[in-house]
Amino acid sequence: MVKVTRWAPCPGAVIEQDPWIPLDALWEVDRDLQPLYLMISGSSGGYLEVRVHPESGQLMSLTVIDLPPEGGGLDWGPQPELLWGVVPVFDISEWEDADPAFRIVRKTVELSHARLPEGELLTLGGTVAAVKASCGPVVVGVSHQGELTHFWFRSESTEV
Template identity: 90%
Template sequence: MVKVTRWAPCPGAVVEQDPWIPLDASWEVDRDRQPLYLMISGSSGGYLEVRVHPESGQLMSLTVIDLPPEGGGLDSVPEPELLGDVVPVFDISEWEDVDPAIRSVRKTVDLSHVRLPEGELLTLGGAVTAVEASCGPVVVGVSHQSELTHFWFRSGSTES
């Protein structure tokens, strides 16, 4: 998986749902460039499109194209470090050898989701979460190995 290298300030994020797109989140970051794409397929189903700023590496948006299968929630582990009003910044070196016309990297990981009264949880991989970073209605989890572990869309945070 593409590594998270640091965090950048984030003034806000917006989450939307509609009948055709299960979840779509956009972070308020600079949108002056054509993004890089991280296409994530679930090993048992599900498909995500992550857009990353090509210069800063900041997470721009996440679109759940195909909702992954339902699975368990987060395991009971020590409380992760909590950060507020920040967005992940990815190591964009993985895109260096990608055809500039394609601008995408493809990964396959275990994906699952859980719908709870508190919100919608989308898990990636299964690594233990070390840091949770919130921006607006979305919380992003990152492991000790700097990989994405989950996206948490808090209740009342989506627009239909």
């Protein structure tokens, strides 16, 4: 998986509702440049499109194109560190070998989805989160190894 290397300030994020797209989140990141694309296929189903800023590496958006199969919640293990008002920054060296016309990196991991009273949860790979980064109504989980563990689309009244 593409690694998260650090965090950048995030003024906000929004969740967009669309009848044709199951889940969509946009982080308030500069959008003046063509993004890099991380296309994540679920080994048992599901398909995600992650857009990454081509210069800063900041997460720009997540679009769930095909909802993964239903799964359980998260196995938190020790309580993850909680960061407020930040967005993940990816190591963009992975895109160096990508076709410049498409700027796409493709990965396959185990994906699952759960609808909870607190919101929608997407899990990636089953790795335990070491950090939860909250910006607006979206929380991104990252492991000790810098791998994405989950995206949590919180209900408006939900605490982290």
